[in-house]
Amino acid sequence: MTTDIDVSIIIPTYNRLWCLPQAINSCRNTLCHTEIIVVDDGSTDGTLEWLKKQEGLVIAQQKHLGKCWAVNYGYKLAKGKYIRFLDSDDLLNKGAIDEQFQLAEANSSDLVVSGYRVIDQGNKTIKEQPWINCDDFIAQQLGECDGSHYSAFLFTKEILSDVPHRPDYSFRDDRMLVLEVAIKHPRIAVHTGLALVHLQHTNERLQFNGGLQKSVQNHQHLNIYKHIIDRLIRQNDFNKRRAAAATTVLWPLAHWMARDYLNDAVEIAKWIFELDPNFQVPEKGLLGTLYKKIGFKRTEQLLRLRRAFI
Numbered sequence: 001m002t003t004d005i006d007v008s009i010i011i012p013t014y015n016r017l018w019c020l021p022q023a024i025n026s027c028r029n030t031l032c033h034t035e036i037i038v039v040d041d042g043s044t045d046g047t048l049e050w051l052k053k054q055e056g057l058v059i060a061q062q063k064h065l066g067k068c069w070a071v072n073y074g075y076k077l078a079k080g081k082y083i084r085f086l087d088s089d090d091l092l093n094k095g096a097i098d099e100q101f102q103l104a105e106a107n108s109s110d111l112v113v114s115g116y117r118v119i120d121q122g123n124k125t126i127k128e129q130p131w132i133n134c135d136d137f138i139a140q141q142l143g144e145c146d147g148s149h150y151s152a153f154l155f156t157k158e159i160l161s162d163v164p165h166r167p168d169y170s171f172r173d174d175r176m177l178v179l180e181v182a183i184k185h186p187r188i189a190v191h192t193g194l195a196l197v198h199l200q201h202t203n204e205r206l207q208f209n210g211g212l213q214k215s216v217q218n219h220q221h222l223n224i225y226k227h228i229i230d231r232l233i234r235q236n237d238f239n240k241r242r243a244a245a246a247t248t249v250l251w252p253l254a255h256w257m258a259r260d261y262l263n264d265a266v267e268i269a270k271w272i273f274e275l276d277p278n279f280q281v282p283e284k285g286l287l288g289t290l291y292k293k294i295g296f297k298r299t300e301q302l303l304r305l306r307r308a309f310i
Contacts (some may be wrong), residue, residue: 006032006101007154008080012070013088014041017050019199024057026091026197032101037077038088039070068165068173075160083155085174089199090151093117096195100154103189110186112154114195121201131190136241138232141182142225144245150174152196159186171217172224179228183237218257222268225250229275243275250275251282258300259307269296 009027013020020038027036036057040048042064051059060073071085082104086092100112115130131148134140141147151174159181169176225246232238250272258265272279281291290299 004033005035005078005080007034007082007084007097008074008078008157009034009036009084009086009092009097010071010074010078011036011038011086011088012041012067012074013038013043013047014064014067014070015043015045015047016088017043017045017047018203019089019201020047020050023086023088023091024054026094027086027097028056031098034097035078035080037074039074041065041067041070066167066170068167068170071165071173075157075164078157081157083157083160084151084153086151089201089203091197091199093193093195093197096191096193097154099193100191100195103191104154104156107189108187109189110156110159110184111181112189112191113148114152114191114193116149116152116196116198117194118198118200121199126200128194130194131192133190137186137188138179138182138237139242139245141179142228142242142245143247143249144241147178149196149198150178151198152194153178154191154195155181159184169220169224171213172220175221176224176227179224183228183231183235215257215260218253219264221253222250222257222264240276244279247272247276247279251279254296255300258296259304262297262300262304265300266297 011023024036024038027034037060038051038057039060039062040051041062048061051057058077060077062070062073075083082101084097096114100114103109104112113131115128117125118127119125129146129148132140132145134145136144163177163180165173166176229238229246232242250268254265254268254272257268281288283291287299290302
């Protein structure tokens with residue numbers, strides 16, 4: 001009987017004992033050989049003590065350094081041919097691991113993509129998003145259409161060998177990773193189900209923090225696009241379609257950043273029209289007219305004044 005590991009599932013966690021058991025259980029009972037690697041990022045809620053009482057887990061612990069460091073630690077421990085990442089407050093659909101593994105093996109795929117389902121804390125379905133078939137994976141991940149979530153994906157360990165989770169982009173690390181994989185032109189297979197169950201809850205998530213952290217998140221998002229677009233240009237892989245896809249993300253990002261960093265936002269707006277000279281402002285009505293007639297900066301200044309009096 002072979003003891004080779006087919007799939008390594010890496011779960012970073014920090015003070016998530018309220019949901020971690022469900023995440024782990026959703027990874028069990030597979031036909032293929034899996035290992036579940038849980039990296040405790042210095043939890044203080046009894047997570048490590050609970051983990052030590054469980055069977056069939058690879059357990060690692062580190063000081064509270066953040067998700068990127070935890071996942072990279074898990075990757076170093078992983079023995080599987082394939083890797084999947086799972087946040088400790090999300091779940092995998094029953095059978096998804098085996099189905100994606102079989103697709104990967106049958107198609108010699110570097111990456112198996114899938115859709116996702118969003119549920120609330122009462123297990124009520126909020127949204128189901130099947131995978132959208134797109135003939136340009138890079139454009140899709142840049143923003144042309146829904147690109148799903150990397151926890152719905154199965155990666156070969158090999159394709160991730162030079163694509164770690166990067167602490168410099170810690171609030172958008174999953175987006176950076178998928179884009180870095182995308183520009184390597186992976187062989188892709190499509191899983192037609194909904195591999196990931198994403199839990200929408202009221203507890204803290206890195207992606208939805210406000211204040212200074214939200215500002216850092218926006219700047220990291222911008223820097224990801226600068227980095228990826230620069231690499232695409234150097235690879236002679238950037239085209240009008242991918243430029244248009246990027247602007248669908250960069251335009252709202254400029255609007256959000258204009259609230260606190262107007263000059264930075266103005267530079268993004270200029271860059272958008274450099275990337276896509278035919279870019280059309282998406283806003284309709286009076287706001288759209290203002291952007292077109294008096295420009296981005298003056299329109300955002302007016303919006304600031306309006307917010308000040310509301």
